[in-house]
Amino acid sequence: MEDEVILLNFWLSPYGMRVRIALEEKGIKYENREEDFSNKSPLLLQMNPVHKKIPVLIHNGKPICESLIAIEYIDEVWNHQSPLLPSDPYQRAQARFWANYIDTKIYVVAMKFWKTEEEEEKEAAKKELLERLKLLEEQLGDKPFFGGDNLGFVDVALVPLFCWLYTNALRGSFIDEIQYPNIIAWVKRCADKESVSKSFPDENMIKRFAEERRLLRQGK
Numbered sequence: 001m002e003d004e005v006i007l008l009n010f011w012l013s014p015y016g017m018r019v020r021i022a023l024e025e026k027g028i029k030y031e032n033r034e035e036d037f038s039n040k041s042p043l044l045l046q047m048n049p050v051h052k053k054i055p056v057l058i059h060n061g062k063p064i065c066e067s068l069i070a071i072e073y074i075d076e077v078w079n080h081q082s083p084l085l086p087s088d089p090y091q092r093a094q095a096r097f098w099a100n101y102i103d104t105k106i107y108v109v110a111m112k113f114w115k116t117e118e119e120e121e122k123e124a125a126k127k128e129l130l131e132r133l134k135l136l137e138e139q140l141g142d143k144p145f146f147g148g149d150n151l152g153f154v155d156v157a158l159v160p161l162f163c164w165l166y167t168n169a170l171r172g173s174f175i176d177e178i179q180y181p182n183i184i185a186w187v188k189r190c191a192d193k194e195s196v197s198k199s200f201p202d203e204n205m206i207k208r209f210a211e212e213r214r215l216l217r218q219g220k
């Protein structure tokens with residue numbers, strides 16, 4: 001029987017992008033279904049009754065919620081190619097540690113930075129985010145990917161952040177090549193991969209979205 005794979009998603013969600021990248025890395029055919037947060041589908045409410053959030057991966061009718069859990073699931077079920085987690089238990093634990101750091105320390109402040117309307121708060125979130133990224137800059141070192149020679153779990157967890165940081169006003173001014181040479185080179189290396197570029201939204205769509213938000217804020 002053919003596997004049925006559906007992804008409940010929202011095009012701008014970095015969490016959704018993680019799952020897309022993992023599916024693309026494995027070459028899995030899936031149906032992407034966009035959700036409207038102001039009118040969530042009955043399927044989303046049924047499949048993720050606890051958080052009612054995307055992404056939800058639905059594999060042969062069964063839901064897998066939380067993006068990092070979905071990536072691990074994908075890696076375990078489709079284990080024939082492109083392993084995302086290392087096979088060594090210690091290395092695997094390390095990868096999970098850094099993915100957890102990315103979720104709890106990086107994405108949390110990135111979301112604050114992205115969503116806050118208040119200038120001072122925005123500046124503070126940016127400063128914090130840059131400080132925390134410094135640790136990842138060191139952790140990456142001169143390795144091609146966090147996972148070593150190939151894109152892995154930690155890379156998939158982090159890279160969607162940069163589809164935002166690389167667009168609109170943030171481009172160039174947010175994170176610079178002098179202070180973050182490893183991360184900058186790594187983002188480019190990731191973006192060269194089809195699994196990543198295919199999963200990133202169109203840059204113009206992000207710009208339009210940011211512009212609409214700006215106008216909305218100004219009450220226009």
Ligand code: GS8
Nearest residue numbers: 013014015037052053054055066067068
């Ligand atoms: C986060 C999912 C999430 O925040 C994960 O999957 O890793 N820890 C989860 N999803 C957001 C969209 S991204 O900003 C969401 O579904 N929001 C809808 C809502 O809150 O109503």
